[in-house]
Amino acid sequence: MARKKLPRRFQVCATLDNLDLARTGSAIKLEITSRGEKLGELHIGRGSLFWWGAHSKTRKRIRWSRFAEILNEMASGEVSARRRPEVGARVSH
Numbered sequence: 001m002a003r004k005k006l007p008r009r010f011q012v013c014a015t016l017d018n019l020d021l022a023r024t025g026s027a028i029k030l031e032i033t034s035r036g037e038k039l040g041e042l043h044i045g046r047g048s049l050f051w052w053g054a055h056s057k058t059r060k061r062i063r064w065s066r067f068a069e070i071l072n073e074m075a076s077g078e079v080s081a082r083r084r085p086e087v088g089a090r091v092s093h
Contacts, residue, residue: 010034 015029027045043050
């Protein structure tokens with residue numbers, strides 16, 4: 001018997017302003033929604049990531065090195081995916 005198809009929980013729409021990402025100011029923009037409600041926007045550029053929360057008026061810059069630290073901590077089990085540290089906070093080792 002075929003499984004019942006569940007509605008999608010997340011949807012990501014991508015926008016690419018410039019095909020040449022080597023140019024200054026070019027970025028991939030991802031709009032992330034969950035069941036029709038906007039979670040935020042993620043702008044991915046050469047130097048860093050920028051996150052705008054759904055109702056935020058300001059963006060949060062995350063450098064690639066910090067982003068890698070966060071993912072490495074999650075992958076190693078040091079920090080669970082559900083209880084991540086604040087994006088700007090440093091985790092002492």
